Amino acid sequence: MIARGILAAVFIVAGVLKLPDPTAFAEGIAGFRLLPAWAVGPLALGMPVFELLTGFVLLGNRFRSAGALAAIGLSLAFALLYAWALARGLDVRCSCFGGAGLLRVSNPVGLLRALALLALAAWVYRRENFSD
Amino acid sequence: MTAKNVFRDAAVVAAGFLLSLAVGFAANRLRSDPLPIPYRAPADRPSDEAGLPGVVTLAGAEAAWRAGDTLFIDAREPDFFEDGHVPGAINLPVARTADARTLSGDREKAVIVYCTGADCRDSRTVAQALCAAGHRNVDVFAGGWDEWTRAGLPQ
Numbered sequence: 001m002i003a004r005g006i007l008a009a010v011f012i013v014a015g016v017l018k019l020p021d022p023t024a025f026a027e028g029i030a031g032f033r034l035l036p037a038w039a040v041g042p043l044a045l046g047m048p049v050f051e052l053l054t055g056f057v058l059l060g061n062r063f064r065s066a067g068a069l070a071a072i073g074l075s076l077a078f079a080l081l082y083a084w085a086l087a088r089g090l091d092v093r094c095s096c097f098g099g100a101g102l103l104r105v106s107n108p109v110g111l112l113r114a115l116a117l118l119a120l121a122a123w124v125y126r127r128e129n130f131s132d
Numbered sequence: 133m134t135a136k137n138v139f140r141d142a143a144v145v146a147a148g149f150l151l152s153l154a155v156g157f158a159a160n161r162l163r164s165d166p167l168p169i170p171y172r173a174p175a176d177r178p179s180d181e182a183g184l185p186g187v188v189t190l191a192g193a194e195a196a197w198r199a200g201d202t203l204f205i206d207a208r209e210p211d212f213f214e215d216g217h218v219p220g221a222i223n224l225p226v227a228r229t230a231d232a233r234t235l236s237g238d239r240e241k242a243v244i245v246y247c248t249g250a251d252c253r254d255s256r257t258v259a260q261a262l263c264a265a266g267h268r269n270v271d272v273f274a275g276g277w278d279e280w281t282r283a284g285l286p287q
């Protein structure tokens with residue numbers, strides 16, 4: 001329950017902080033130079049909403065298990081993106097929590113944070129589906 | 133826990149993602165400054181204001197730097213600046229654009245502003261502030277620090 005609350009809070013905060021400035025978030029995504037230009041816009045618009053949705057669904061009952069699965073998918077994607085950026089030596093801000101996010105991708109703390117989030121999401125998903 | 137559950141959850145996630153895209157697009161249409169789709173880097177966006185800074189390429193920036201008569205301004209935040217910058221450049225991040233007024237007495241001096249690369253807009257913001265402060269010879273080096281370092285120029 002606590003784990004689920006933390007997981008939900010992280011995604012809700014991340015979504016809320018990105019929502020007001022899609023242009024800054026799009027520039028953040030483009031800075032990674034991983035996605036083609038046609039994909040950057042839709043992702044910058046959809047991602048904050050999806051993070052919010054994931055957070056709220058985790059707090060509710062109906063689609064909680066799906067919310068945990070989405071959290072696994074998102075945190076796995078973040079971890080892979082981070083690892084890729086670290087390996088390439090990219091020097092950009094992570095944009096994890098809005099355009100003014102403080103963390104730089106060259107800082108491995110971000111990768112550890114993404115992995116911790118992944119572990120938390122996996123644990124919540126397991127509890128939702130394996131315990132009674 | 134069955135495979136069926138995973139597929140059902142995955143279907144819900146996919147539906148949720150499509151819903152999020154739809155909501156995001158709908159909200160974008162209501163914004164006063166909608167995000168262009170497909171994405172365009174700040175340097176490629178048409179400018180709708182007059183009296184704005186010009187743009188220099190890597191070759192132009194390098195020539196100006198070698199000539200030594202141009203003031204380089206690094207618009208990135210201080211932690212990036214401290215890790216390396218164009219030699220002689222001064223750091224003027226967006227948060228301190230108010231300092232643009234007090235930068236230099238000589239408004240005719242050539243100034244080149246840069247930030248991380250083509251996908252950052254801080255150089256344009258700072259350059260516009262300089263123009264607004266009365267500087268008449270301001271250019272943005274759109275390729276920025278990325279292009280400068282990739283070309284193996286001094287840091």
